[in-house]
Amino acid sequence: MKIAVIRFPGSNADWDALHATRDVLGAEARYVFHKEPELGDVDAVVVPGGFSYGDYLRPGAIACFSPIVPALRRFAERGGPVLGICNGFQILTELGLLPGALTRNRQLRFECGDRWVRVEGRGPFTHAIPEGTVLRLPIAHADGRYQCDAETLRRLEGEGLVAFRYCAADGRIDDDVNPNGSVANIAGIYSEGRNVLGLMPHPERASEAILGNEDGFRIFEALRTHLEAA
Amino acid sequence: MSAPRSLPGEPEPTLAIARTMGLSEAEWQAVLDALGRAPTYAELGVFSVMWSEHCSYKSSRVHLGRLPTEGPKVVQGPGENAGAVDIGDGFCAVFKMESHNHPSFIEPYQGAATGVGGILRDVFTMGARPVASLNSLRFGRPDHPRTPELLRGVVAGIGGYGNCIGVPTVGGEVQFDPSYDGNILVNAFTVGVAKSADLFYGVARGVGNPVMYVGARTGRDGIHGATMASAEFDDESEKKLPTVQVGDPFMEKLLLEACLEIFAADVLEGVQDMGAAGLTSSSVEMAARAGTGLELDLDLVPRRTRALSPYEMLLSESQERMLMVAKAGREQEVVDLCKKWDLEVAVVGRVTDTGRFVCKATPGYDPLDDQPIARAPEVVVDIPIPSLTDAAPKYDRPQAEPTPRNKATAEMTAVGGPASSAVADVAAELLSLIGSPNLGSRAWIWRQYDHIVQDGTVVRPGQGDAAVVRVFCEDTSGTKEKLLAIAVDCNGRQVELDPWHGAAMAVAECARNVVCAGAEPLGLTDCLNFGSPEKPETMWRFARAVDGIRDACLKLDVPVVSGNVSFYNETDGRPILPTPTVAIVGLVREAADRLTMGFAAGGDVIAHLGVRSRGALGGSEWLVQRTGRVTGVTPGIDLDRELALQKAILALARAHVLSSAHDVSDGGIAVCLAECCIAGGRGARVKVPGADELTAEGALFAEEPSRVVVSFAPRHAETVQRICEEHGVPLASIGVVDGETLVLEGLAEVPVRDLEHAWSRALDPIVGPA
Numbered sequence A: 001m002k003i004a005v006i007r008f009p010g011s012n013a014d015w016d017a018l019h020a021t022r023d024v025l026g027a028e029a030r031y032v033f034h035k036e037p038e039l040g041d042v043d044a045v046v047v048p049g050g051f052s053y054g055d056y057l058r059p060g061a062i063a064c065f066s067p068i069v070p071a072l073r074r075f076a077e078r079g080g081p082v083l084g085i086c087n088g089f090q091i092l093t094e095l096g097l098l099p100g101a102l103t104r105n106r107q108l109r110f111e112c113g114d115r116w117v118r119v120e121g122r123g124p125f126t127h128a129i130p131e132g133t134v135l136r137l138p139i140a141h142a143d144g145r146y147q148c149d150a151e152t153l154r155r156l157e158g159e160g161l162v163a164f165r166y167c168a169a170d171g172r173i174d175d176d177v178n179p180n181g182s183v184a185n186i187a188g189i190y191s192e193g194r195n196v197l198g199l200m201p202h203p204e205r206a207s208e209a210i211l212g213n214e215d216g217f218r219i220f221e222a223l224r225t226h227l228e229a230a
Numbered sequence B: 001m002s003a004p005r006s007l008p009g010e011p012e013p014t015l016a017i018a019r020t021m022g023l024s025e026a027e028w029q030a031v032l033d034a035l036g037r038a039p040t041y042a043e044l045g046v047f048s049v050m051w052s053e054h055c056s057y058k059s060s061r062v063h064l065g066r067l068p069t070e071g072p073k074v075v076q077g078p079g080e081n082a083g084a085v086d087i088g089d090g091f092c093a094v095f096k097m098e099s100h101n102h103p104s105f106i107e108p109y110q111g112a113a114t115g116v117g118g119i120l121r122d123v124f125t126m127g128a129r130p131v132a133s134l135n136s137l138r139f140g141r142p143d144h145p146r147t148p149e150l151l152r153g154v155v156a157g158i159g160g161y162g163n164c165i166g167v168p169t170v171g172g173e174v175q176f177d178p179s180y181d182g183n184i185l186v187n188a189f190t191v192g193v194a195k196s197a198d199l200f201y202g203v204a205r206g207v208g209n210p211v212m213y214v215g216a217r218t219g220r221d222g223i224h225g226a227t228m229a230s231a232e233f234d235d236e237s238e239k240k241l242p243t244v245q246v247g248d249p250f251m252e253k254l255l256l257e258a259c260l261e262i263f264a265a266d267v268l269e270g271v272q273d274m275g276a277a278g279l280t281s282s283s284v285e286m287a288a289r290a291g292t293g294l295e296l297d298l299d300l301v302p303r304r305t306r307a308l309s310p311y312e313m314l315l316s317e318s319q320e321r322m323l324m325v326a327k328a329g330r331e332q333e334v335v336d337l338c339k340k341w342d343l344e345v346a347v348v349g350r351v352t353d354t355g356r357f358v359c360k361a362t363p364g365y366d367p368l369d370d371q372p373i374a375r376a377p378e379v380v381v382d383i384p385i386p387s388l389t390d391a392a393p394k395y396d397r398p399q400a401e402p403t404p405r406n407k408a409t410a411e412m413t414a415v416g417g418p419a420s421s422a423v424a425d426v427a428a429e430l431l432s433l434i435g436s437p438n439l440g441s442r443a444w445i446w447r448q449y450d451h452i453v454q455d456g457t458v459v460r461p462g463q464g465d466a467a468v469v470r471v472f473c474e475d476t477s478g479t480k481e482k483l484l485a486i487a488v489d490c491n492g493r494q495v496e497l498d499p500w501h502g503a504a505m506a507v508a509e510c511a512r513n514v515v516c517a518g519a520e521p522l523g524l525t526d527c528l529n530f531g532s533p534e535k536p537e538t539m540w541r542f543a544r545a546v547d548g549i550r551d552a553c554l555k556l557d558v559p560v561v562s563g564n565v566s567f568y569n570e571t572d573g574r575p576i577l578p579t580p581t582v583a584i585v586g587l588v589r590e591a592a593d594r595l596t597m598g599f600a601a602g603g604d605v606i607a608h609l610g611v612r613s614r615g616a617l618g619g620s621e622w623l624v625q626r627t628g629r630v631t632g633v634t635p636g637i638d639l640d641r642e643l644a645l646q647k648a649i650l651a652l653a654r655a656h657v658l659s660s661a662h663d664v665s666d667g668g669i670a671v672c673l674a675e676c677c678i679a680g681g682r683g684a685r686v687k688v689p690g691a692d693e694l695t696a697e698g699a700l701f702a703e704e705p706s707r708v709v710v711s712f713a714p715r716h717a718e719t720v721q722r723i724c725e726e727h728g729v730p731l732a733s734i735g736v737v738d739g740e741t742l743v744l745e746g747l748a749e750v751p752v753r754d755l756e757h758a759w760s761r762a763l764d765p766i767v768g769p770a
Helices: A014-024 A069-077 A087-094 A150-158 A217-229 B015-020 B025-035 B041-050 B101-106 B108-124 B147-165 B235-243 B249-264 B278-290 B310-315 B331-340 B426-434 B492-497 B499-515 B536-556 B621-627 B639-654 B668-680 B696-701 B714-726 B752-760
Strands: A002-007 A028-033 A044-047 A082-085 A101-103 A111-119 A134-141 A145-147 A162-167 A186-190 A196-199 B074-076 B083-088 B091-099 B129-139 B169-176 B185-195 B210-215 B268-273 B293-297 B321-326 B345-352 B356-361 B378-384 B457-459 B467-475 B478-489 B519-529 B560-566 B579-588 B605-609 B660-663 B684-686 B708-712 B731-737 B741-744 B748-751
Touching: A002 A014, A014 A028, A014 A217, A044 A069, A044 A087, A069 A082, A082 A087, A087 A101, A087 A196, A111 A186, A145 A186, A162 A196, B015 B025, B015 B041, B025 B041, B025 B378, B041 B278, B041 B310, B041 B378, B074 B091, B083 B478, B083 B519, B083 B560, B083 B579, B091 B108, B091 B478, B091 B519, B091 B579, B101 B108, B101 B147, B101 B185, B108 B129, B108 B147, B108 B185, B108 B249, B108 B268, B129 B147, B129 B249, B129 B467, B129 B478, B129 B579, B147 B169, B147 B185, B147 B249, B169 B467, B169 B478, B185 B467, B185 B478, B185 B519, B185 B579, B210 B249, B210 B331, B249 B268, B249 B321, B249 B331, B268 B278, B278 B293, B278 B310, B278 B321, B278 B345, B278 B356, B310 B356, B310 B378, B321 B331, B331 B345, B426 B621, B426 B668, B426 B696, B426 B748, B426 B752, B478 B499, B478 B519, B492 B499, B492 B536, B492 B579, B499 B519, B499 B536, B499 B579, B499 B639, B499 B660, B519 B536, B519 B639, B536 B579, B536 B639, B605 B639, B605 B668, B605 B714, B621 B696, B639 B660, B639 B708, B639 B714, B660 B668, B668 B684, B668 B696, B668 B708, B668 B741, B668 B752, B708 B714, B714 B731, B741 B752, B748 B752
Parallel strands: A002 A028, A002 A044, A044 A082, A082 A196, B091 B560, B129 B169, B293 B356, B519 B560, B684 B741
Antiparallel strands: A101 A145, A111 A134, A111 A162, A162 A186, A186 A196, B074 B083, B083 B091, B091 B185, B129 B185, B210 B321, B210 B345, B268 B321, B293 B345, B356 B378, B457 B467, B467 B478, B478 B579, B519 B579, B605 B708, B605 B731, B660 B708, B684 B731, B741 B748
């Protein structure tokens, strides 16, 4: 299992993603610098968190013009699994590989801490986690408010493309447990082809016992079983 | 070489101009003596910043020499960009703390942000990847009109910089006191990890080697920032806005990654960041350390502003810039790695053997002009380097003991039993205290910091007495994981009452916090924030605080490896509480040694370790809230008892017999117990030590040091008892973890839910509901 972790200038959770996939999951994971024209021989791609290009203009906006992007787009369009975490999610929406946009948190402040999320939509990163499972995952973002137009929301809901929703510990979903004002408490979504997943929480920072939380590892484990079955 | 000249349009330096740059008449004369002629305008600027209190430590140097800086674990002591201690297997922790008080008061967001940026550069300049940041903040009284804006701005600035560059902000401390109304404190700490054999130093070695400028272009921001930090504030301080720098954490992230790659390529002789006094101090200090000279061609300095004069280029404190001395012939490799990270780079000078700092510039030349005039550089600066460093002014300023003004008052009489208590409703008093800004939850602050990036935060903010981060130490034999515990502490109120005791208590508390996380303290960095050194009372306090730090560090065996002094923290003649902040880095031997503060299991025994309270309330939060003043006699500290206690706690941690540990500090044992309950989400039934003999406030809210509350499973009782006896530490079982209420027998019963409710809203009066 070969995994590429793309490093944009300003990526800062690149190590987190490499460590989780290489050292914890046991994949052959490596960095791919954004100035490379090709991803090389890989089975999955992680677009990690951080502040690519300093979040200038809009989070993720400038990364779209990096040399690696055409290769990333080809990989995604061929159905390759792509995981965008936090700034990675923002980049994937800016690229149009995922619908909607991530805007400034409702409270206008950076928000860091553990949140509960309910696993819903089925796809390569969630198929092995029973629907309705509640995971504890950390968030760390200032621009995580998922927004989309009504038609897109209907489609996401109708086709089961909402992968994760912020919830209470018991799975209840209401606005009190929405950490950033995201529409319909959306924390993560699949692309129409279900091979691209973007989420604001950081599963790679919740994948080891020493961190006091291994819930995030279930997402990486799901990817492994998906790739092994393929 | 002809004598340097001021450029056309620059004022001819005089004593009056020197004074506006912060130099005294005697110092102006010393400039004339050092040069044997009148300085150029640019030279006068160089002298003024290098001789500023901020850069020269001219009032503190005679005292700082008393601090213990050596020990078997010390890899690098004071004098470099940061200190370093051995963490085993050939790796070291590189750390330092610095103040950014004055800029943060003028412009809180950028002041705090660039404070973080500066300390990060100090650490990665040494070749270490930063792994964690902490901060120590002081604001004025909670209801001061500027406090909300300053708190919001500082926290947003720290987060804005740290979150973007991707170094977790894992801990810190905050205190509100009226003495900081006109002069807040922002002390920023960063620790990084490096291979000890691969540390980089700020040395300009090798005559003829190229001097390279890397990073952001130079602008007019921050000119005379170091001088501004060396003066008091007054009504005019708002006008000092142009002396505040503006930070760009994205640029710094690129600089960090590029620097680490450049260091690994082994193409450098030395490197230093351009911090306070920018290009000047980095050049001068690197040449001074190497005993060489340095020549700069200012025409070649990358710039973003038109018509920059030599004076402005030399004094600009534009952020995110590095000065590197490359090995001869390796410039291109530096250039290539800078280009990879899209960074500006230029060769701007060379190392010489003259022992002089020489700068050349072409009058009227500006590379930003459409058609720049032909270059014909003239010497504008030519100064013997020792006159800027070792031979800079050094003062043993007069000291005078302040007149005692803190007489004991009736409220402080803590003996006489509960019947003599000033507090009638203990439960209400506890809820009020724990819901007050100095004792309540700091979650509003640390939720705005990414405290988990880098996948290493294993004890998060609010979980324990110190933050614990896992660091990855990679060499040819593979990657080893190590655990660092870090805390930062100071209680300026105790320092005000007695500088020796107060400073020793700060060191002791900081080390105790690290030990209460299960770690052995390795080294200390300090940030000594005081008022004007020209006031004998302030100097007296400073000297005694240095002695207190020295004695506590010697007793607890924690060497001082780096530090910073910030004087002139006063406004309109009113000084801050003397605030010698200290931070300590410790090593947790294995993950199972880790300790946190929350009560972890019902039925666990709660025990008090250390000598029990005698009800000494001097300087306590309770007394300050009662009287509105910092008053009383300090409880003081017995360092032998402190050492024994810390050794016992570390032994208990390593024996894996404790469920929790939390030191008794601000708010006394009542607040300590409440915090253990809140963090663990469990109640407790406790017989408070001394409750029968002392007043309620004395037993509950006294802040005497050298006490720790632990909990453990009943089956470990014998081991805990034995370890405490071996270390000569008094142990008293005081209760049991139980239910959902904190029961202080005979005094109060408060549901943990109510405690948590009050505690979590402590900052609401300042920043509004979350």
